[in-house]
Amino acid sequence: MLLLAAAPLAYYVAATFAAWRFFRRERKNNLRSYTPPVSILKPVRGVDFASYENYSSFCRLNYPDYELLFAVNDAADPSVPLIHRLIAEFPGRTIRLLVGAENLGANRKVNKLARLSHEAQHEILALTDGDVRVGPNYLREVVAPFVYESAGAVTSFYRSVAEHNLGAELEAIGASSDFFAGVLMADLTEGVNFALGASIVTTKRWLSKIGGFESIAGMLADDYELGLRIAEAGGRVLLSREPVWTMYPAQTARSFWNHQLRWARTVRLCRPLSYFGLIFTLGLPWTLLAALVAPAKWISAAYVLAYLVLRYVMAWTVGVWGVGDDVLRQKLWLVPLRDAIYSAVWIASFASNRITWGGQEYTMRKGQMVPVTTSQAADSAPATSARG
16 A cells, blocks of 8 residues: 555656656757748637737737637627727737637537638648637747648647636646646657647648548547547647646636536546546545555655655646746645545546536537437436446
8 A cells, every 4th residue: 555655656756857858858949930821710709807818919929920710609709899809909910700600519619610720811720719818929939840741739738827716726726736747747658649728739731631620529628639630640749838828717616626527527538548547646645545554653754745745846847847837836835735626526527427518418428529408317317326
């Protein structure tokens, strides 16, 4: 038991090294001067506490030639007035708004991306969520690797901008202190064969090789599937040293739990073996277990101390020094609480293959989202309970 409890501690050391290796190497690299025209695709739905600031950051890019395309489901979407305001305040930018998209699958975001990609004028496509904010050198950084034909996709880490709310802060801390550590470990051990949804840059050529967005229109984890399919088609998926920012709005305890559970089940269903292996990265429960079974008090104390020191070092190296996340920098002390909650989320994620997204309940079948109607939910309730 003590040996098993040491596995997360070894993981913390390895992930710290992976972060140090990646960011040290990338910061030494000189940026190539490669600036072909780009189409930025932004499927949006609704607004949050900083939507206009996020949208306008894409109008201030230090880049010679790009267009900015938005897509909404309908003209009544709350984001539409903000986009019209953007068009008026930045007349020198090429900004277009598209309303409506063909229903290709259950993932409405991908439906919009399919239309945006067909409307895009340029070969290189930069996909970013509506709650993403970028710095002025964003395009220069993420487009430069496409000077090589082998580059299939470039994806970015994201810093957090969180409202003053415990749920929002815990979610931000989880991404920057833990999730990105796993991403960097994948980069160190096997290479990256997935993408992170906040920012993905690819080309029309690579999209055509995987069947376009139409091929993933029914998938929940569209970002993961996009990166995976490009990698399987022979393209290199690269991590950018240039992080973007993403928003974390205030949440109730219930909405926080549901969102964490949805994300965890998505990862479990996409990468079942890797997800099960996460049990050996959950340092807090293993440390408490080791402290209970240790034959001497000094051994118990050593495990607790090792967890705290190594976990904080990993969190700081990955999220603060590497990604530059200010929320984690200010709330580093919340890391053990986040670990405790995530341990419960990891266990709960095995209870069902259902997720709730956008007010609709879905059953996941081979990565596809199958809507659950009220009658279906009632008919299947006993069987679901029987399975546990």
